[in-house]
Amino acid sequence: MTRTDSSGPARALDDLAVRLRAELGEDAVPTVVEARYGGDRAVPGAPDHRFVLVLPHDVEGVRTTLRRAHETTTPVVPRGAGSGLSGGAVPTDGAIVLGLERLSTIREIDPLDEVAVVEAGVITSDLSAALAPHGFFYAPDPASVGISTIGGNIATNAGGLHCAKYGVTRESVLGLEVVLADGTLLRTGHRSIKGVTGLDLTQLLIGSEGTLAVVVAATVRIRPLPVARRTVLARFESASAAAAGVGAISRSPVRPAATELLDAGTLADIDAHTGSRIAEGDGAMLLVELDGYGVEEQTRDLVAALAGAGAAVHAIEDAAEAERLWELRRSSRAAGGGRARLGEDVAVPKSRLAELLTELEAIGRRHDVRTSAVAHAGDGNLHPSFSLPGVPENPSGQLPPAILAAADELVRTALDLGGTISGEHGIGTSKRGWLDLELSPASRALQHRVKEAFDPQHLLNPGKAL
Numbered sequence: 001m002t003r004t005d006s007s008g009p010a011r012a013l014d015d016l017a018v019r020l021r022a023e024l025g026e027d028a029v030p031t032v033v034e035a036r037y038g039g040d041r042a043v044p045g046a047p048d049h050r051f052v053l054v055l056p057h058d059v060e061g062v063r064t065t066l067r068r069a070h071e072t073t074t075p076v077v078p079r080g081a082g083s084g085l086s087g088g089a090v091p092t093d094g095a096i097v098l099g100l101e102r103l104s105t106i107r108e109i110d111p112l113d114e115v116a117v118v119e120a121g122v123i124t125s126d127l128s129a130a131l132a133p134h135g136f137f138y139a140p141d142p143a144s145v146g147i148s149t150i151g152g153n154i155a156t157n158a159g160g161l162h163c164a165k166y167g168v169t170r171e172s173v174l175g176l177e178v179v180l181a182d183g184t185l186l187r188t189g190h191r192s193i194k195g196v197t198g199l200d201l202t203q204l205l206i207g208s209e210g211t212l213a214v215v216v217a218a219t220v221r222i223r224p225l226p227v228a229r230r231t232v233l234a235r236f237e238s239a240s241a242a243a244a245g246v247g248a249i250s251r252s253p254v255r256p257a258a259t260e261l262l263d264a265g266t267l268a269d270i271d272a273h274t275g276s277r278i279a280e281g282d283g284a285m286l287l288v289e290l291d292g293y294g295v296e297e298q299t300r301d302l303v304a305a306l307a308g309a310g311a312a313v314h315a316i317e318d319a320a321e322a323e324r325l326w327e328l329r330r331s332s333r334a335a336g337g338g339r340a341r342l343g344e345d346v347a348v349p350k351s352r353l354a355e356l357l358t359e360l361e362a363i364g365r366r367h368d369v370r371t372s373a374v375a376h377a378g379d380g381n382l383h384p385s386f387s388l389p390g391v392p393e394n395p396s397g398q399l400p401p402a403i404l405a406a407a408d409e410l411v412r413t414a415l416d417l418g419g420t421i422s423g424e425h426g427i428g429t430s431k432r433g434w435l436d437l438e439l440s441p442a443s444r445a446l447q448h449r450v451k452e453a454f455d456p457q458h459l460l461n462p463g464k465a466l
Helices: 008-024 058-070 126-134 149-158 201-205 238-249 264-274 295-308 319-333 350-367 401-414 431-439 442-456
Strands: 051-054 076-079 095-099 106-109 117-121 173-179 185-189 214-221 230-237 259-260 286-291 310-318 337-341 369-374 381-392
Touching: 008 051, 008 058, 008 337, 051 076, 058 173, 058 214, 076 149, 076 214, 106 126, 117 126, 126 149, 126 185, 126 238, 149 214, 173 201, 173 337, 185 201, 185 286, 185 350, 230 238, 230 319, 238 295, 259 264, 259 319, 264 286, 264 319, 286 295, 286 319, 295 310, 310 319, 337 401, 350 369, 350 381, 350 401, 350 442, 381 401, 401 431
Parallel strands: 051 095, 076 095
Antiparallel strands: 106 117, 117 214, 173 185, 173 214, 230 286, 230 310, 259 286, 259 369, 337 381, 369 381
16 A cells, blocks of 8 residues: 555555455555556556555456455556556556456467467566467567566557557457456357357457456467568658658558568667667668568568668568567667657558658647657557657656647647557556547447446546546
């Protein structure tokens, strides 16, 4: 718990903690809580919010926790690794923070059916590591792949570098095991690729950010490891030119596994953060991965398409060098820290990405803020960054008005281009103010009725997503 007082609600929370400690074990309800449980990677929690941290060892512990919360009308904030970027795991005052990190068993790997059954706390990269000896991998790979959990990825329908070819999380989930707000255990979906019995509750729950149920396990699709991979680096004179290069790829016969765009500002930040030397003046980069059979033919066609779009193209033959480039790409989120900064997440049809990047630069000039961007360019998902060099980061998370205004304009521009306010990070608390720009009143009302059906007392992750 974060603080102590003698008020009625505080005493009730203390009593609940004592009861849960007796039922689940002393270590499941720690009396000393690490600071990381107070927020997520991007949104700090309020320092005066009081909560009880519960870390069950198994599904039955999750059920017990939710039953007790239901009996006492105590809010519950589900939490994976806290690697989210929109405030979805930030504690509500007076809540239970229900950490799923100890549910970390890979229950089954079935190469014949091409599925795995995994608990919610399994780290994403650990699943692929366990699959590799069987000749398989798990396709969704957000930049946080080394720290994020399967359950957290399901909660936000996370994407990643390879989703242009293999799809986002929902394309890799066949079934779920969830616990409802009253402690009821519910299994949805199936092990087969096909299945149309009843309403698809599995897909409804994916991306619901813990507001409808708590995911405790999933049956996921696994994919055969590609027989070959090849990385291609293409340099363009500008970010908008690189985005136009994505169109050249779309018109070619090649379908890359990953197509990542890094603008000049991002490349400079990566160099400053890692000591690398990948920036070249004001130019931008496309980093492309090909996989599967015929990689030589794919490389030939891709190089021709990118060169025709005006790029200087290099096919990376050395596997270690290719891996180094992809690690630098994954480091881009951490680059540029230490100053007042906001990272955003929007998506547009990939044919409009060049327009969005051009407008991003104009927005930066209008608001006198520094902008940079990295994009999952193969599917139009842009992660822009707004910062004020020389203005230090505020530990409370409060941002200067100029950054907030620039981000607001960028989000509205993405919607004008036929896009969305969030491509993969989720809504959480940080994007609720923009929901009405994208969702109609009828849509929001219907979603609230769905919430009412799953969670009549509105105990699960209140104030998030909806």
